[in-house]
Amino acid sequence: ERRSSSLQHKSLFSCVTGQKQPQHHEKWSLSPEEFEIWDRVYRIKEGDGVKEPVLPRSQFETLENLEEVPKQQEEARQELSLSEWSIWQNHPLPTSTVDHSDRCYHFIGIMELIELLRHEQGDCSYDLEMQPHLQTEDVHVRRKKSHLATSSSL
Amino acid sequence: VSLQRLKAAVHYTVGCLCEDVAEDKAMQFSKQSIAAISEVTFRQCETFAKDLEMFARHAKRSTVTTEDVKLLARRSSSLLKYITQKSEELAASNMEQKEKKKKKSGAAKGRRISEEQEAAVTESEDSNMA
Numbered sequence: 001e002r003r004s005s006s007l008q009h010k011s012l013f014s015c016v017t018g019q020k021q022p023q024h025h026e027k028w029s030l031s032p033e034e035f036e037i038w039d040r041v042y043r044i045k046e047g048d049g050v051k052e053p054v055l056p057r058s059q060f061e062t063l064e065n066l067e068e069v070p071k072q073q074e075e076a077r078q079e080l081s082l083s084e085w086s087i088w089q090n091h092p093l094p095t096s097t098v099d100h101s102d103r104c105y106h107f108i109g110i111m112e113l114i115e116l117l118r119h120e121q122g123d124c125s126y127d128l129e130m131q132p133h134l135q136t137e138d139v140h141v142r143r144k145k146s147h148l149a150t151s152s153s154l
Numbered sequence: 155v156s157l158q159r160l161k162a163a164v165h166y167t168v169g170c171l172c173e174d175v176a177e178d179k180a181m182q183f184s185k186q187s188i189a190a191i192s193e194v195t196f197r198q199c200e201t202f203a204k205d206l207e208m209f210a211r212h213a214k215r216s217t218v219t220t221e222d223v224k225l226l227a228r229r230s231s232s233l234l235k236y237i238t239q240k241s242e243e244l245a246a247s248n249m250e251q252k253e254k255k256k257k258k259s260g261a262a263k264g265r266r267i268s269e270e271q272e273a274a275v276t277e278s279e280d281s282n283m284a
Contacts, residue, residue, distance in 0.1 A: 058229070058230050060230065060232050060233060063232045063233065063236050064232060064235075064236075065232050066231045066232045066235060067230075067231060067232065102200070102201065102204070103201050106197040106198075106200070106201065109193075109197065110190065110193055110194055110197065113189075113190060113193055114186075114190050117186035117189060117190065118186070120186055123185070124184075124185035124186050124188075124189050126165070126185075126186070126189035126192070126193070127165070127185050127188075127189060129158075130158070130161060130162040130165045130166075130192075131162070132162075133156065133158040133159045133161070133162035134159075134162040134163065134165075134166055135159055135162075135163070138159065138160075138162075138163035138166075139163050139166045139167055139170075140167070140170075142170055
């Protein structure tokens with residue numbers, strides 16, 4: 001986690017902003033001194049026993065996918081999961097300086113709903129709650145095709 | 155219109171779409187998973203609406219246009235391409251309808267007729283959307 005290395009971050013930060021090496025300030029890249037620190041403290045190397053973290057790529061099941069997935073050795077990479085800890089997601093997690101967004105609260109609300117629905121068998125409470133409010137003029141009513149539950153009430 | 159009524163309409167439509175997918179992929183959706191997708195869709199509408207309003211305002215407009223809608227799809231080039239394609243198709247068919255309307259209302263005068271045509275155009279636009 002980022003915060004765990006914040007002390008080291010600070011020392012690196014003071015290296016970057018400090019008065020020691022003003023000649024490197026204008027460059028976008030690391031100075032030799034900064035590179036040395038990065039290489040020693042942060043860089044993931046083969047012997048570390050840590051896989052390189054990568055973010056999952058977006059893929060559309062229903063569309064032609066334009067973005068090419070780069071073929072890399074899978075074993076050396078750890079794809080960061082956004083679903084592994086889903087049971088932790090039905091309440092807002094602590095914040096530091098950035099508040100949760102509306103979108104984030106919607107996500108939490110849906111995870112709460114899923115948690116409630118998870119234990120249901122057969123009839124769905126959401127379904128039963130919605131049925132009396134449906135007005136046929138709001139929707140494209142279709143002839144019944146299959147035995148799917150949602151259309152059985154219409 | 156009550157929120158519950160809107161939710162119910164979304165829920166019904168999501169159910170229909172899931173039915174299509176279920177048939178296409180030969181797999182079943184539980185009622186609970188359809189309910190969850192409905193709630194996601196309903197809440198996503200709020201996010202979309204707020205973003206669209208802000209995008210339009212950012213361009214000093216009070217009317218949301220297709221350009222704002224395309225911005226919603228900016229994170230994925232696949233999605234953006236699909237939306238842009240649909241937008242072009244819609245624009246082309248709207249032009250076609252307008253041409254037709256012009257020709258017809260030129261020939262037939264009278265308010266009632268042009269109103270009926272208006273209704274017909276709206277209806278075919280709706281079916282284009284579907």
